[in-house]
Amino acid sequence: xxxxxxxxxxxxxxxxxxxxxxxxxxxxxxxxxxxxxxxxxxxxxxxxxxxxxxxxxxxxxxxxxxxxxxxxxxxxxxxxxxxxxxxxxxxxxxxxxxxxxxxxxxxxxxxxxxxxxxxxxxxxxxxxxxxxxxxxxxxxxxxxxxxxxxxxxxxxxxxxxxxxxxxxxxxxxxxxxxxxxxxxxxxxxxxxxxxxxxxxxxxxxxxxxxxxxxxxxxxxxxxxxxxxxxxxxxxxxxxxxxxxxxxxxxxxxxxxxxxxxxxxxxxxxxxxxxxxxxxxxxxxxxxxxxxxxxxxxxxxxxxxxxxxxxxxxxxxxxxxxxxxxxxxxxxxxxxxx
Numbered sequence: 579x580x581x582x583x584x585x586x587x588x589x590x591x592x593x594x595x596x597x598x599x600x601x602x603x604x605x606x607x608x609x610x611x612x613x614x615x616x617x618x619x620x621x622x623x624x625x626x627x628x629x630x631x632x633x634x635x636x637x638x639x640x641x642x643x644x645x646x647x648x649x650x651x652x653x654x655x656x657x658x659x660x661x662x663x664x665x666x667x668x669x670x671x672x673x674x675x676x677x678x679x680x681x682x683x684x685x686x687x688x689x690x691x692x693x694x695x696x697x698x699x700x701x702x703x704x705x706x707x708x709x710x711x712x713x714x715x716x717x718x719x720x721x722x723x724x725x726x727x728x729x730x731x732x733x734x735x736x737x738x739x740x741x742x743x744x745x746x747x748x749x750x751x752x753x754x755x756x757x758x759x760x761x762x763x764x765x766x767x768x769x770x771x772x773x774x775x776x777x778x779x780x781x782x783x784x785x786x787x788x789x790x791x792x793x794x795x796x797x798x799x800x801x802x803x804x805x806x807x808x809x810x811x812x813x814x815x816x817x818x819x820x821x822x823x824x825x826x827x828x829x830x831x832x833x834x835x836x837x838x839x840x841x842x843x844x845x846x847x848x849x850x851x852x853x854x855x856x857x858x859x860x861x862x863x864x865x866x867x868x869x870x871x872x873x874x875x876x877x878x879x880x881x882x883x884x885x886x887x888x889x890x891x892x893x894x895x896x897x898x899x900x901x902x903x904x905x906x907x908x909x910x911x912x913x914x915x
Contacts, residue, residue, distance in 0.1 A: 581605050582615075588645065592632035593695065593807035596886045600627075602644035607670070609650070609723065609730060609758045616728045626725065626753050627915065630697030631672070634704060634813055635913045636893075638886035646756060648699050653679055656761060664718055666761045669699025673706075681789045686768020687716040689789040690777070692796045695807065695814060699757040702733075703747040705740045709774040709796060714740035718763040722747075722755040731755070743818050743911055803874045811880030812871065816893060817851045817908045830904065851900075851908045852876040858899045868892045890914055 586603035589595055602624075606612040625643025629635070650668035653676065657664040663685055667676055673696050677688045690711035700706070701713040702720045717740075720733040739746040747755060768789050772778055780795035781787055805812050827839050827847040834857070838850035855861060855875035862872035867884035869892075871877035878889055878896075893910055900908050 582619075586645070588629075588632070588637065588641070591629060591645075591647070592635055592637060593811060593813055594636060594880050594884075594886070594889060595807075595811040596637045596880070596889075597883070598637040598640050598886070600641040600643070600645040603647070604644060605647040605649050607649045607651075609721075612646070612648075612723055612756060612758065613728050613730070616723070616725060622726055628699070628753075628756055630669075630700045631695055633695035633807070634700065634911070635915060636813070636886045636889050637915050638890055641915065648697065648756065648758065650758060659766075661766055663764050663766060664761055665764060666721075666759050667698045668759060669697060669757045671698040673698055673701060677793065680764055681793045684768065684789055685764035685766060686770065686789050687711075687764045688762065689768075689793045690771055690774075690796060692793045693800045698760050702738055702740075702745055702757060702760055705738075705743055705745050707743065709777050710771045712740070712742075714738070714745075716762045716764060717760060719761040720747075720757060721759040721761075722757045725754055725756060730758070742821065804877060805871055805873075805879060810871075811884070812877050813912045815851075815874075815876040816878045816910060816912050817855070817876055817896075818911045819848045819851045820854075820906050820908050821846050821848050822906060823847075834904075849906065854900045854904055854906060854908060855896060858896075858903055860896060860899065865892055870896075886914075 583603040586600050588600055589597045604615060606615060621644055627641060627645045629645050629647050648669040651671040652668045654666040656666050674693055676698055677692050680688045690709040691706060694706050694708060702717055706713045717735055720738060722731055724731055770787060770792055772781055772792060776799050777795055780799055784791050804814060821842060824845055824847045830837050838853040840848045842848050852875045860870055861875035863870050867881050868888045869879055869881060871879050878892060897908055900906060
C-alpha cells in the first residue's frame with residue numbers, strides 16, 4: 579500500500595533532527611508501486627527529493643515539493659560461482675544490515691563500509707566510502723525508475739561514472755531517477771583490505787583475521803570517534819577530504835610536518851580534512867546550538883534545536899577558516915537543501 583501525505587514533518591527523517599516540513603511526502607515498497615504512482619501523479623513540474631535515512635542532508639527550510647522515500651527491502655541471490663556472488667538488494671534496505679548479512683556469510687567486499695548510516699539506495703548516488711574501500715568497488719548494477727518516463731532502467735558500474743563521493747546520479751542525472759535496487763558483487767574468497775592505519779592497529783592482536791573481525795574493528799573505531807545520531811544530531815563526516823597536487827603537499831610539509839596525507843595517484847594526494855579543521859583550533863568547539871564533535875573535527879553536531887541554517891553557516895565558517903590558514907578548499911559532503 580502506497581502512502582502519500584501533505585505537509586509532512588521531516589524531523590524524524592533526518593539525522594540532524596531538523597524540524598522542517600515537506601509539501602508532499604510519499605513512500606513506496608516496490609518498483610510497481612512507484613511506477614504506478616508516477617503515472618497517476620505526474621511530478622515533472624514540482625521539486626523532487628529522494629530521501630533515504632536522511633543521514634547525509636541538511637534542510638535549511640521547508641521543502642516546497644515532494645519527498646519520495648523508498649521502503650523496498652530484501653536481498654536476492656542473482657548469480658553464484660565458487661569465487662563470487664551477486665546480491666540484488668532493495669533500495670530501502672538499511673545499509674549496515676546488508677553489510678552484516680554479507681559478513682555473517684563470509685562474503686567479502688563490504689566489511690570496510692560497516693556502520694555507515696543510510697540506506698542501500700544511497701550507496702551508488704553518494705559512492706560511499708571508508709577505510710580504503712568505496713561502494714564502486716562492489717557495485718555491479720543499479721536499477722532505477724526514470725521519473726519522467728516511468729521506465730525501469732539499468733546502469734552498469736561504468737555507466738554510473740563513479741568518482742570520490744560522487745556519481746552520475748549526483749550530477750547530470752540528479753533528481754531524474756529513483757534507485758530501486760542495487761546489485762553488488764561480493765567475493766566468497768575475500769581479500770581483506772586492512773592497510774588503513776587505524777584498522778591495522780585495531781587488528782594487531784587478532785590472530786585469525788576474517789571479514790567479521792574486520793567489521794568488528796571498524797565498528798569499534800567508528801563508535802569511538804562518531805556520535806550516535808539518536809543522542810546527538812549529526813550527519814557523520816560533513817566535509818570531503820580534499821585532493822591536491824603532491825607538489826602542494828610537499829610545500830605544506832615545510833610548515834606543517836605532521837600533515838596527514840594519503841597518496842591517491844602519481845600526482846595527487848588526499849589530505850585529511852579533519853586534521854585541517856583541528857589545526858585551526860575548531861575540534862570540539864561549541865557555537866551555541868551547534869558545534870564540532872569532541873572526538874572528530876569532521877563532524878558537525880546539533881546540540882538541541884539548531885536550524886539547518888545554523889549548521890550551514892557554521893560549515894561555511896569552517897570552510898573559510900581552513901582556506902585562510904592552508905589555502906585549501908574543503909567541500910561539503912553533506913547535501914544542503
